[in-house]
Amino acid sequence: MKSIRQLFENVRQWLRSLSFRTGVIVLMSCIPFYILSFAQMALPISAAAKGILWTVLFGLAKTCQYGGLTILGVEGYKRFKNMLKRN
Numbered sequence: 001m002k003s004i005r006q007l008f009e010n011v012r013q014w015l016r017s018l019s020f021r022t023g024v025i026v027l028m029s030c031i032p033f034y035i036l037s038f039a040q041m042a043l044p045i046s047a048a049a050k051g052i053l054w055t056v057l058f059g060l061a062k063t064c065q066y067g068g069l070t071i072l073g074v075e076g077y078k079r080f081k082n083m084l085k086r087n
């Protein structure tokens with residue numbers, strides 16, 4: 001059976017093999033999760049439910065953020081920054 005470290009490295013290599021466009025899409029998908037993680041506080045539900053929702057939505061936002069950055073890598077991130085500066 002593979003160790004956790006080896007499994008993590010395999011996932012990391014797979015993410016890096018994805019395209020720049022995929023990285024941008026994954027990275028941008030963290031924005032709605034961040035918004036939802038805090039907007040749900042206005043819902044008329046119990047504090048426990050709000051805490052669970054916040055944890056799940058904020059976790060999804062962080063997962064998308066780090067996944068997108070892993071896909072883009074350093075060079076992709078520089079390319080993405082330059083693209084935003086031009087627009």
